[in-house]
Amino acid sequence: MAQPRIAIIGTGLIGTSIGLALTSRKSRNYEVVGADRDRGNARQAKKMGALDREAGSLEEALTGAGIVILAVPVQAAKQILQESARFLAEGAVVTDTCSTKADILRWAEEFVPAHAHFVGGHPMAGKEKSGPAAATADLFKDATWAVTPSPRANEGRRSRRPWPRRVHGRGSSLH
Template sequence: MSQKKSRIGIIGMGLIGTSIGMRLAKRPNRTFEIVGADSNRGHARTAKKLGAIDKDVGSLEELAENTGLIILAVPVLAVRDIFQEITPYLVPGAVLADTCSTKKDVLDWASELLPGEIHFVGTHPMAGKESSGPEAADVDLFVDATWAITPSPRADEEAVRIIMGMIESMGAHAVHIDPAEHDQYAAAVSHVPLLASVAMFRVVRDSPGWEDVSLLSGPGFRDLTRLASGDPRMSTDIMETNKEAVLHWLRRYRKELETIETAIELGGEPVKGLFESTRLDRDAWLLNPHTERKIDGPDLPSSRDAMGQMLVGGNYERLKEVLAGKIPGTDGKES
């Protein structure tokens, strides 16, 4: 009698969810089924056509059935409602993870709403595009990206390792971080740059000479304003759930603009010094390799081992030799 396949569920078949599914589906000799759900059923059907999921389902109840690992790739403010709706159907011991851009509120909702036997691990892949939807998905979207991990207090070490294994299989670099710390730093390197992109486009677009100015817009303007084409709902949710951190960095940004304005007014060395020092600092940052921040603890099974145990159960030891060194993305290369 053949063993029933283990299941991974993905809720939200947009850019992130579909890209995750595409990468998981490429895992060689996989014995797990990937199921997907989206409030826009058309997105789920598209994801299935792209090979990101094996089956699209119409309800969270159906998705949660016999599913040991569930990934929420949805806008932040949708997470709380999903927790409430899916809780009655979760398999005891299941591992849940999200991919939202803010973490503190999500971890608070997990603590408030999820049963004690459910292991929630917050995550945030620092990767994306201005395009949204499953059509924009890319199997290599996360390669060499930083992927933040913020485990809930109730998530055991095996659950964390399972999520790390998933992240490694995406080709990304795991970074363990406190949720509040994550939100502060994400505001600086992701959320305020989004607002700067929006502001720059609005300033130029609202000028009387926009039609003529736009003729001169080149790669610099397009690159700087790229984030303004992102999903409005996702952007709104980020600002709603990370307001204080965003305002803090906006104020610092405004102050820096005033410093730059003063340097330009003075001219000469102040302007040159500003550009020279910034170039040196940025070049040094670009040369800095990825590092992994680890949670202290006892020796554990490797993240690849933990994910394998979750996904293939009793077949794990048999498949271990087959999978060793062949998981897409674990060494930055395709198998």
């Protein structure tokens, strides 16, 4: 049986920090795969140990992934959600790290297929610097992670999370 896969799309500060946190776990049974339109960012994230494998395409990253993390700017999320739809596995949980939720939830409803589940997210963490070089495995330590499930998200899937335990549900209009 293939190892479960977590796909990180976007390997800047947030995506690489998530990858570092995931790959630093002593006991893990999953593969962390990353993709970025800026291949230099993805290569750097891989060299830093944030990824087990750098994917050459969105399709390669998403195929077979049980959890998909979109760590991209809001203005890129719509296109990536649209392009991702045909590659999402049955039962996949898709989340994001964008700072606003109303547009993201609308796009997720439009593009995420019924066989996948979207749970919007926003980690309340960051730095003044950006890019993978500024990433750290502990960026999210003690941070709040706002969660905004789409109305279609399966309740059981909402609890499958690669993020910290300090999670707060929010409506998209509140966040």
